[in-house]
Amino acid sequence: MQKAPFITSYLTEHTADDAFATLAGYRAHGGYEAARRALTQMSPEQVVELLKDAGLQGRGGAGFSTGMKWSFMPKDSDKPKYLVCNADESEPGSFKDRLLLERAPHQMLEGILIGAFATGADKTFVYVRGEYAHPANVLQRALDECYAAGIFGANCLGTDLRHDVVVTRGAGAYICGEETGLLESLEGKKGQPRKKPPFPAQFGAFGMPTTVNNVETFSHVPHVVAKGADWFRGFGTEKSPGTTIFGVSGHVKRPGLYELPLGTRLDEIVFEHAGGPPDGRKVKGVIPGGMSMPILPASQLDVPMANEFLRERKTMLGTGGVMVMHDATCMVRVGCIITYFFRDESCGQCTQCREGTGWLHKIMQRIERGAGSPADLDLLLDVASKMEGQTICAFADAAAWPVQGLLRHFREDFEEHVKQGKCPFPESFEL
Amino acid sequence: MVISDAVRSAIDAEIAKYPEKRGALLAALHLVQREHGWIAPETAKAIAEIFEIRAIEVMEVVTFYNMFLDRPQGRHQVRVCTNLPCSLRGARELVHTLEQHLGVEAGETTPDGRIHLGHEECLGACAWAPMMRIDDTYYENLDAEQAKKILDSLK
Ligand SMILES: Cc1cc2nc3c(=O)[nH]c(=O)nc-3n(C[C@H](O)[C@H](O)[C@H](O)COP(=O)(O)O)c2cc1C
Ligand code: SF4
Numbered sequence: 278m279q280k281a282p283f284i285t286s287y288l289t290e291h292t293a294d295d296a297f298a299t300l301a302g303y304r305a306h307g308g309y310e311a312a313r314r315a316l317t318q319m320s321p322e323q324v325v326e327l328l329k330d331a332g333l334q335g336r337g338g339a340g341f342s343t344g345m346k347w348s349f350m351p352k353d354s355d356k357p358k359y360l361v362c363n364a365d366e367s368e369p370g371s372f373k374d375r376l377l378l379e380r381a382p383h384q385m386l387e388g389i390l391i392g393a394f395a396t397g398a399d400k401t402f403v404y405v406r407g408e409y410a411h412p413a414n415v416l417q418r419a420l421d422e423c424y425a426a427g428i429f430g431a432n433c434l435g436t437d438l439r440h441d442v443v444v445t446r447g448a449g450a451y452i453c454g455e456e457t458g459l460l461e462s463l464e465g466k467k468g469q470p471r472k473k474p475p476f477p478a479q480f481g482a483f484g485m486p487t488t489v490n491n492v493e494t495f496s497h498v499p500h501v502v503a504k505g506a507d508w509f510r511g512f513g514t515e516k517s518p519g520t521t522i523f524g525v526s527g528h529v530k531r532p533g534l535y536e537l538p539l540g541t542r543l544d545e546i547v548f549e550h551a552g553g554p555p556d557g558r559k560v561k562g563v564i565p566g567g568m569s570m571p572i573l574p575a576s577q578l579d580v581p582m583a584n585e586f587l588r589e590r591k592t593m594l595g596t597g598g599v600m601v602m603h604d605a606t607c608m609v610r611v612g613c614i615i616t617y618f619f620r621d622e623s624c625g626q627c628t629q630c631r632e633g634t635g636w637l638h639k640i641m642q643r644i645e646r647g648a649g650s651p652a653d654l655d656l657l658l659d660v661a662s663k664m665e666g667q668t669i670c671a672f673a674d675a676a677a678w679p680v681q682g683l684l685r686h687f688r689e690d691f692e693e694h695v696k697q698g699k700c701p702f703p704e705s706f707e708l
Numbered sequence: 709m710v711i712s713d714a715v716r717s718a719i720d721a722e723i724a725k726y727p728e729k730r731g732a733l734l735a736a737l738h739l740v741q742r743e744h745g746w747i748a749p750e751t752a753k754a755i756a757e758i759f760e761i762r763a764i765e766v767m768e769v770v771t772f773y774n775m776f777l778d779r780p781q782g783r784h785q786v787r788v789c790t791n792l793p794c795s796l797r798g799a800r801e802l803v804h805t806l807e808q809h810l811g812v813e814a815g816e817t818t819p820d821g822r823i824h825l826g827h828e829e830c831l832g833a834c835a836w837a838p839m840m841r842i843d844d845t846y847y848e849n850l851d852a853e854q855a856k857k858i859l860d861s862l863k
Binding site: 279371448449468483527534598707 | 737738792798830836844
C-alpha cells in the first residue's frame with residue numbers, strides 16, 4: 278500500500294516516514310505529549326467536554342459524537358470497564374484504518390490512552406480483522422515499545438493510571454465490525470450481533486461497561502487534546518468538523534488515500550484529486566462511503582462530503598470509501614456483487630435479513646442473465662423495504678440501501694436488461 | 709499429542725490477557741491452525757478441553773469464521789479479492805487466468821496439495837487492485853504474469 282495519502286493533513290502528515298511507526302519516531306513529533314497533558318493537567322470530565330466542544334464524530338460509519346459516547350460510561354461502577362478499538366475494517370471500499378495501523382500505530386494508541394483516562398476504563402481490546410496480519414504485527418510491536426517505556430501498564434506515563442491494551446485478531450467475518458457482533462467475537466463466540474438494549478455502555482465486553490470506537494476516531498483524539506477544539510473546528514463543516522481519510526477506488530487515474538476536510542466536494546475528490554476515469558471515459562456513478570451507502574449518479578457529485586449534505590441526496594458518508602464507476606459499467610452487475618456480499622455475510626439470526634439478502638441476490642442475478650420480468654424491479658424494492666428497521670442490527674438496512682440507490686438512479690439499466698433479455702453492457706467489467 | 713507444548717504455552721499466554729478464558733479462543737484457533745493447517749475433529753476436542761467447553765462449540769466457531777478451515781485445504785491459501793473495487797479493475801479476469809494456470813477452479817485445491825485457490829471479499833486494498841492474499845501476505849497491483857510467477861514460486 279502507499280505509505281502516505283496523496284494529500285495529507287494532521288492525521289497522515291508523517292506516515293511516509295517509516296520511523297513514525299516507532300516510539301522514538303513518534304516522540305520526535307511530540308508523541309504522547311497530548312496524553313501527558315490530559316493525564317496530568319486535566320480531569321476526565323474536561324477531556325470529555327473538550328471532545329464534545331470539538332465535535333469529533335465517530336469515523337466507523339455511524340458518525341456518533343465521541344464525547345457523548347464517552348460520557349455514557351458509568352462513573353460510579355465498581356465493575357471493570359473496557360474500551361474497544363474497532364479495527365475490523367471490512368466495509369468494501371474502505372482501507373484507511375489499515376494505513377493508520379501500519380504507519381501510525383502510536384497515534385491511535387495515544388488516543389486510546391486518553392480515552393482510558395477520560396472513561397476510567399481498565400483495559401482496551403483492539404480488535405483487528407484477521408486478514409490484517411501485518412498491521413496487527415506492527416501494532417503489537419508498537420505496544421511492546423509502550424510497555425517497555427511505561428506508557429501502558431501499572432503506571433501509565435508515570436501517573437497512577439493503570440491501563441492495559443490487548444491486540445485481538447478476528448478471523449474473517451464482516452459482521453464482527455458491527456459493535457455487538459465484535460463483542461461476541463471478543464468473547465470467543467460466533468460474531469452474532471446482540472439485541473439492544475442493553476447498550477455496550479451498560480453491558481459490553483464480558484458483560485462489563487464498554488465503549489467502542491473506530492481506529493481513525495481514536496487517532497484524531499491526541500490532535501484535539503494538543504491543539505484544542507477551535508483548531509479542530511478549523512477543518513470541515515460546522516456540523517462535521519475535522520478531516521477524514523477518503524479511500525478512492527475503481528475507475529480513476531489515481532486510486533488511493535486522500536486526507537481532506539469533511540465537506541470537501543465529491544467531484545473535487547473524484548476529478549481533481551483522483552484524476553477522474555482513465556481512457557477518456559466519463560463517470561457513471563459513485564458510491565460515496567463504502568458499499569453499504571447508496572450510489573450517486575454523475576449529475577449529483579457536486580455534494581459536500583458530510584452527512585448533513587449527503588443525507589439530502591439519500592446517502593451517507595459511511596467510512597469515506599469512494600468507489601467510482603465509468604460509463605461502460607453495468608449497474609446490474611454492480612448490484613449482483615453487492616447483494617452476493619450481503620447474502621454471504623449475513624449472520625443469519627434474523628429471518629428478514631437471512632431470507633431477504635438471498636432473495637435480493639437471486640433476483641439481481643436473474644435480471645443480469647436476461648431472465649428477469651418487469652415485475653422484478655418492484656420486487657427488489659419490496660424485498661428491500663421489508664428488510665429496513667426490522668432486525669437485530671443495521672446490517673439488513675445496509676444490505677437494502679444500496680439496492681434502493683441503484684434502482685433510484687439507474688432503473689433504466691435494469692429495464693434494458695429485461696427488455697433486451699440480456700446484459701446491454703458488453704464492455705462492462707466481468708462478473 | 710494433538711497440540712504441541714509450544715502452542716499450548718502460547719495459548720496459555722493468550723488466555724492470561726482476557727477476563728474470561730474463552731476470550732482467547734480465536735487466538736488459540738489461529739495458533740493451532742498455523743501449526744496443523746486446519747482444525748481436525750480431534751484438535752477441536754483438545755481445544756475444547758483447554759477452554760472447558762464442548763467440542764461442538766469449538767466447531768461452531770470454526771465454521772462461522774472464513775479463515776478457519778474444518779478440512780485440509782492445501783499448503784497455501786491463495787485468495788483473490790473479487791469484491792466491487794477489485795472487480796472494477798480486473799479481479800474476475802485474474803481469477804480466470806489463475807484457474808487456467810493451475811488447472812483448478814476457484815474453491816479447489818491443486819492435486820499436489822500445493823495451492824488452494826479461492827476468492828474472497830474486500831481485503832482493504834481497494835486502491836491497489838487487483839490483489840490477492842497468500843496465507844498472511846498481501847500482493848497488490850497485480851497483473852496476470854506477475855500473479856502466475858508468484859504462484860509458481862510457492863513450495
Ligand atoms: C454491518 C456493520 C459493520 C460495521 N463494520 C465496522 C467496521 O468494520 N469498523 C468500524 O469501525 N465500525 C464498523 N461498524 C460500526 C460500529 O458498529 C460502531 O458504530 C463503530 O465502531 C463505533 O465507532 P465510532 O463511534 O468511533 O465510529 C459497522 C456497523 C455495522 C452495522
Ligand atoms: S440483521 Fe442480519 S447480520 Fe444483523 S443480526 Fe440480523 S441476521 Fe445478523
